[in-house]
Amino acid sequence: TQAPVNVTVTGAAGQIGYALLFRIASGQLLGQDTPVKLRLLEIPQAVKAAEGTALELEDGAFPLLSGIDIFDDAKQAFAGVNVALLVGARPRTKGMERGDLLEANGGIFKPQGEAINAGAADDVKVLVVGNPANTNALIAQSHAPDVPADRFTAMTRLDHNRAVAQLAKKLGVAVADVKKLTIWGNHSATQYPDIFHAEVGGKNAAEAVGDQSWIADEFIPRVAKRGAEIIEARGASSAASAANAAIDHVYDWVNGTAEGDWVSMGIPSDGSYGVPEGLISSFPVTTKDGKYEIVQGLDIDAFSRERIDASVRELSEERDAVKQLGLV
Numbered sequence: 579t580q581a582p583v584n585v586t587v588t589g590a591a592g593q594i595g596y597a598l599l600f601r602i603a604s605g606q607l608l609g610q611d612t613p614v615k616l617r618l619l620e621i622p623q624a625v626k627a628a629e630g631t632a633l634e635l636e637d638g639a640f641p642l643l644s645g646i647d648i649f650d651d652a653k654q655a656f657a658g659v660n661v662a663l664l665v666g667a668r669p670r671t672k673g674m675e676r677g678d679l680l681e682a683n684g685g686i687f688k689p690q691g692e693a694i695n696a697g698a699a700d701d702v703k704v705l706v707v708g709n710p711a712n713t714n715a716l717i718a719q720s721h722a723p724d725v726p727a728d729r730f731t732a733m734t735r736l737d738h739n740r741a742v743a744q745l746a747k748k749l750g751v752a753v754a755d756v757k758k759l760t761i762w763g764n765h766s767a768t769q770y771p772d773i774f775h776a777e778v779g780g781k782n783a784a785e786a787v788g789d790q791s792w793i794a795d796e797f798i799p800r801v802a803k804r805g806a807e808i809i810e811a812r813g814a815s816s817a818a819s820a821a822n823a824a825i826d827h828v829y830d831w832v833n834g835t836a837e838g839d840w841v842s843m844g845i846p847s848d849g850s851y852g853v854p855e856g857l858i859s860s861f862p863v864t865t866k867d868g869k870y871e872i873v874q875g876l877d878i879d880a881f882s883r884e885r886i887d888a889s890v891r892e893l894s895e896e897r898d899a900v901k902q903l904g905l906v
């Protein structure tokens with residue numbers, strides 16, 4: 579049998595962590611043939627809560643779970659890591675300026691990048707979930723010069739899945755019938771969910787909708803503001819759906835996308851589609867053998883161009899801000 583894969587989860591005692599860990603242990607992150615070893619990282623005050631979750635994981639008697647270790651030290655938590663899920667982050671609190679938020683997160687993601695650089699396995703794959711995810715990923719990546727930059731990714735899969743579900747609902751089709759949808763840009767309110775290349779039952783999705791005002795005035799803002807809608811309804815931010823998207827992101831990265839479809843991932847830009855090189859921006863990607871490739875050659879019309887550019891501008895501003903703070 580295969581040796582266990584080391585999966586490090588930060589913020590393990592949080593809401594997303596609670597929903598995520600059981601699914602990793604059950605084999606949904608990497609597949610039913612792959613045993614996993616969990617390495618949980620928490621801040622010292624939350625270690626006890628993480629230990630409680632570990633007791634429950636033990637009680638799951640998961641055949642694929644071959645061990646759980648808990649740390650409050652990043653160097654130890656990332657030693658030998660194959661898959662790193664960076665969930666813990668500093669949330670924006672009332673009265674906090676964007677610069678303060680970026681700085682607080684720099685204090686988290688810089689040492690985590692250094693720890694990954696120092697101790698990760700050669701095949702390490704990193705997914706940043708904690709917000710602002712794209713820029714947190716950029717900070718971590720810039721402090722891991724010995725790890726190929728393309729191993730650092732940010733999660734836009736929840737946005738992708740939300741968009742697929744909304745489109746399927748609008749057209750009265752099954753979610754499995756929706757293919758080739760794209761989230762472009764930042765995981766923020768400026769993100770651009772693009773259905774102009776999407777297909778529904780083999781037909782172009784935008785043509786099937788046939789109503790540009792639904793796309794501009796309902797669909798795009800609905801997807802972009804879905805997080806707020808969840809908070810309003812649940813009284814807490816989305817957690818299980820975010821964990822689900824993290825599972826999807828890594829599973830597809832490792833196991834490959836289906837023929838005739840693609841997914842959205844926040845990845846370091848190679849300059850494709852006019853996105854400045856190095857920014858961690860969401861693109862349509864296909865995956866195979868543990869590697870991803872940007873889908874090339876899509877026609878970008880003026881409607882899409884304007885929205886991609888606006889979100890990428892925000893990413894550039896975030897990069898400038900963390901540069902000024904000396905974080906990248």
Ligand code: NDP
Nearest residue numbers: 588589591592593594619620624666667669708709816820
């Ligand atoms: P959650 O588990 O709910 O969220 C964790 C992070 O995921 C937040 O940054 C959150 O951003 C982000 N996120 C990304 N996408 C989504 C989404 N669609 N919906 C909701 N959240 C999303 O936070 P908790 O406060 O419950 O838990 C955080 C844990 O992290 C705590 O236990 C804390 O101790 C720990 N932590 C650990 C650190 C470490 O290991 N070094 C460092 C910092 C914190 P947003 O805030 O924008 O919702």
